[in-house]
Amino acid sequence: MKKEKVILTGDRPTGRLHIGHYVGSLKRRVELQNSGQYDKIFIFIADAQALTDNIENPEKVRQNVIEVALDYLSCGLDPTKSTIFIQSQIPELCELSFYYMDLVSVSRLQRNPTVKTEIQMRNFESSIPVGFFTYPISQAADITAFKATTVPAGEDQEPMLEQAREIVRRFNYIYGETLVEPEILLPTNQVCLRLPGTDGKAKMSKSLGNCIYLSDSADEVEKRVKSMFTDPTHLRVQDPGKLEGNTVFTYLDAFSKPEHFGLYLPEYNNLQELKEHYQRGGLGDMKVKKFLNSVLQEELEPIRNRRKEFEKDIPAVYDMLKTGCEKARETASATLDEVRRAMKINYFDDMDLIAEQAKRFNQ
Numbered sequence: 001m002k003k004e005k006v007i008l009t010g011d012r013p014t015g016r017l018h019i020g021h022y023v024g025s026l027k028r029r030v031e032l033q034n035s036g037q038y039d040k041i042f043i044f045i046a047d048a049q050a051l052t053d054n055i056e057n058p059e060k061v062r063q064n065v066i067e068v069a070l071d072y073l074s075c076g077l078d079p080t081k082s083t084i085f086i087q088s089q090i091p092e093l094c095e096l097s098f099y100y101m102d103l104v105s106v107s108r109l110q111r112n113p114t115v116k117t118e119i120q121m122r123n124f125e126s127s128i129p130v131g132f133f134t135y136p137i138s139q140a141a142d143i144t145a146f147k148a149t150t151v152p153a154g155e156d157q158e159p160m161l162e163q164a165r166e167i168v169r170r171f172n173y174i175y176g177e178t179l180v181e182p183e184i185l186l187p188t189n190q191v192c193l194r195l196p197g198t199d200g201k202a203k204m205s206k207s208l209g210n211c212i213y214l215s216d217s218a219d220e221v222e223k224r225v226k227s228m229f230t231d232p233t234h235l236r237v238q239d240p241g242k243l244e245g246n247t248v249f250t251y252l253d254a255f256s257k258p259e260h261f262g263l264y265l266p267e268y269n270n271l272q273e274l275k276e277h278y279q280r281g282g283l284g285d286m287k288v289k290k291f292l293n294s295v296l297q298e299e300l301e302p303i304r305n306r307r308k309e310f311e312k313d314i315p316a317v318y319d320m321l322k323t324g325c326e327k328a329r330e331t332a333s334a335t336l337d338e339v340r341r342a343m344k345i346n347y348f349d350d351m352d353l354i355a356e357q358a359k360r361f362n363q
């Protein structure tokens with residue numbers, strides 16, 4: 001039988017989605033969805049994972065589930081082609097995580113570089129919630145429950161995928177070929193692997209407040225672009241400017257296309273010419289920012305407009321999610337049946353076992 005091609009990926013409902021999510025994963029998902037090359041596509045809102053570091057703030061998670069769903073629809077995820085669901089509504093995922101926990105050591109989890117950074121970011125120090133610490137295991141359950149072969153995600157997810165593959169290999173080695181090893185699908189554009197925030201410091205992240213959101217109004221986008229970090233030594237227009245760490249140019253690397261120059265900045269033929277002028281001196285930040293604003297508005301306006309349409313019928317969005325959860329549950333539950341069988345904990349379906357035991361005790 002030909003191996004099915006299955007996509008699974010998701011986002012934490014800790015805020016609205018931003019342009020980092022868009023270039024890191026979301027845009028690619030829509031392209032893959034429309035390519036027709038995948039047999040199944042599962043996209044999920046990771047509310048249970050969001051609760052691992054927001055346990056005292058369930059309202060925040062609850063409010064953002066619908067925000068993320070609206071962001072998905074407005075970017076072009078189509079529920080007739082992709083199953084969109086909410087993680088907590090699939091209890092099978094908890095059961096899988098519970099078994100996988102026996103396949104991973106504490107020291108292995110402690111070595112995960114993304115979790116290490118995230119623990120520091122959240123100032124957990126010694127009071128790390130166990131659920132947060134073990135979220136890579138839960139993520140392995142999310143991926144394997146759907147037998148995902150492909151996970152489109154940003155670079156910060158690489159250690160999670162490595163962990164998932166280790167679990168799959170160990171499970172299959174002990175219990176026989178059951179689970180499927182997933183591959184990460186990283187953005188092809190280098191700067192999109194980990195888009196920096198508007199402050200130029202860390203990656204753009206909902207938790208850091210350095211974002212341009214997909215649902216920001218045109219004015220908000222313009223304001224955020226105008227206050228963006230550039231080159232702090234580029235004080236006067238005539239000064240030479242640096243490109244390294246200059247977030248405005250990083251965003252242009254991520255978003256600008258050759259045709260944007262003809263439309264918004266005809267003095268230059270391409271990004272290379274603009275960069276060279278900036279480095280030579282004589283090009284002010286404001287001019288570059290104005291260009292970036294035009295480029296971003298062109299990409300974000302259709303998304304913003306579609307969102308407004310979906311916002312008009314919120315009950316329909318919840319209905320779509322409910323249907324997605326039902327569909328996702330069917331698949332997760334079929335995988336769980338296989339896992340239980342492989343682990344020999346399917347006592348009541350195993351007629352041979354019952355017959356064998358009856359014989360053993362009544363010889």
Ligand code: ATP
Binds near residue numbers: 025156196204
């Ligand atoms: P949180 O701060 O709550 O962790 P987040 O902004 O990091 O939120 P996630 O929901 O953790 O967002 O990430 C969802 C997906 O988006 C993942 O595939 C992740 O790799 C990708 N992603 C998030 N931020 C960026 C970024 N700045 N650049 C590229 N990809 C990103």
Ligand code: MG
């Ligand atoms: Mg994150």
